[in-house]
Amino acid sequence: METVMSPALFHLHTADLHRKNVVVIDILRATSTICTALHNGAVEIATTATPAEALHFRSQGYLCAAERDGQTVEGFELGNSPQDYTSEKVKGKGIALTTTNGTRCLRMARGAAHVFAGSFLNIDALANFLVHDGRDVMLFCAGWKDRFNLEDTLFAGALAARLTGFESHCDATLAAITLWDKAAANPENFLGQASHAKRFQTLHRESDITVCMRMNSAPVLPLMKEGVLRCMPAGTTA
Amino acid sequence: METVMSPALFHLHTADLHRKNVVVIDILRATSTICTALHNGAVEIATTATPAEALHFRSQGYLCAAERDGQTVEGFELGNSPQDYTSEKVKGKGIALTTTNGTRCLRMARGAAHVFAGSFLNIDALANFLVHDGRDVMLFCAGWKDRFNLEDTLFAGALAARLTGFESHCDATLAAITLWDKAAANPENFLGQASHAKRFQTLHRESDITVCMRMNSAPVLPLMKEGVLRCMPAGTTA
Incomplete structure (x- = not known):
């Protein structure tokens, strides 16, 4: 088990990648949004590198979602707030999504x-799958524009603490577990100090943070294949 | 104030570098060794990129020190253990030093x-200077071959906790302070879990860890100028 604290460190961890299960983490908000959308009945989420590429999906009936620097890009139906992805909007739909950090890491x-x-929304579903599958695990934090961030590493710690049978020689995992240990009693309060939380107070709805910390509120397994996320059916091993 | 957890993230923090005081941190062992050598009377430490370059200094009467992957390089008088840098050996001498991680970051x-x-050996001397000088501070962790490591970030937290007047919007600093808060009662025990500590059990003298955790045992200010470290005299502002 290993924790990658920033995409800028990912290249140090690519040995034997094909043998690993990777969990991409972008708590505020891409991976929380993806869990919410699939839980609310979206059929699939196609990730794209750019907003322009996402728009190509519109003619195929997809909802188009794009966020840059925390804001919905002009001309898009959806941004990156999980609260926008209600079942009324997304049930039975395909979504094309591009975000600042998270979708890049998934790719x-x-x-x-x-x-x-x-995300916290599917943490136990993930832990159950990873333990059952048994392969080595990489916890891959999206961060913010290559910088370390608190919420992603905190989640890495929360998930790592649930993967008790896994061997780890990775200081980043130790640090993440220690941080989670400190924050577990009140993670939202702990995150209140974080840079991203402060950014939210100006850019977004603060309530997004509350929504993104709701443990097991969207217990799906969003599996990425060829750029597209779909729910892995319960009991499968892909 | 900001914390850089790995040299691979340094490029994100170079804006206004000329206005910042940078503390390079390689607890096990380069910066602990540098503090020890200067405290024990070495006149200067010339850092070099390669062992071959360090050897060029021999004809000028320098002691030559080189470490790669934790081991003393063959043909060198000194490696990277602070316990080798006794006053008997280094007093009045110049030293040419190259190490795996720390000297690269200094450059x-x-x-x-x-x-x-x-290092922990000069933590209060550093904190006093930084508070008195008042410039913005970068805590630059050398890590291990670009990977995050526990001991360098732990020290960053210990130093950051002493710089109470400084503004920080940096999640890495928050994480470092939280880790230090957790470890402060018994840092050596906390570090016993770290990857580098485990590497030490096979490669080095374990007692190096004890020596590198001795707070304020070498209260010098090793200032880097043009590739050379010398003690900053007390009371100067360089």
Whole structure:
């Protein structure tokens, strides 16, 4: 088990990638949004590198979602707030999504045995799958424009603490577990100090943070294949 | 104030570098060794990129020190254990030093207002200077071959906790302070779990860890200028 604290460190961890299960983590908000959308009945989420590429999906009936620097890009139906992805809007739909950090990391991890989107919303579903599957695990934090961020590493710690049978020689995992240990009693309060939380107070609805910390509120397994996220059916091993 | 957890993230923090005081941190062992050598009377430490370059200094009467992957390079008088740098050996001498991680970071930080080598051995001397000087501070962790490591970030937290007047919008600093808060009662025990500590059990003298955790045992200010570290005299502002 290993924790990658920033996409800028990912290249140090690519040995034997095909043998690993990778969990991509972008708590505020891409991976929380992906869990919410699939839980609310979206059929699939196609990730794209750019907003322009996302718009190509519109003619195929997809909802188009794009966020840059925390804001919905002009001309898009959806941004990156999980609260926008209600079942009224997304049930039965395909979504084309591009975000500042999270979707990029999902694409970087291609080649792994499985690539999942992870968030507090599906933490136990993920932990159950990873323990049952038994492959080595990489916890891949999206961060903010290559910088370390608190919420992603905190989630890595929360998930790592649930993967008790896994061997780890990775200081980043130790640090993440220690941080989670400190924050577990009141993670939302702990995150109140974080840079991203402060950014939210100006850019977004603060309530997004509350929504993104709701444990097991969207217990799906968003599996990435060829750039597209779909729910892995319960009981499968892909 | 900001914390850089790995040299691979340094490029994100170079804006206004000339206005910052940078503390380079390689607890196990380069910056602990540098503090020890200067405290024990070495006149200067010339850092070099390669062992071959360090050997060029021999004809000028320098002691030559080189470490790669934790081991003393063959043909060198000194490696990277602070316990080798006794006053008997180093007093009045110049030393040419190259190490796997620390000396590289000292060279990367050129262009900053001041570049210091920081360790538990000189933590309060550094904190006093930084508070008195008042410039913005970068805590630059050398890590291990670009990977995050526990001991360098732990020290960053210990130093950051002493810099109470400084503004920080940096999640890495928050994480470092939280880790230090958890470890402060028994840092050596906390580090016993770290990857580098485990590497030490096979490669080095374990007692190096004890020596490198001795707070304020070498209260010098190792200032880097043009590739050479010398003690900053007390009371100067360089």
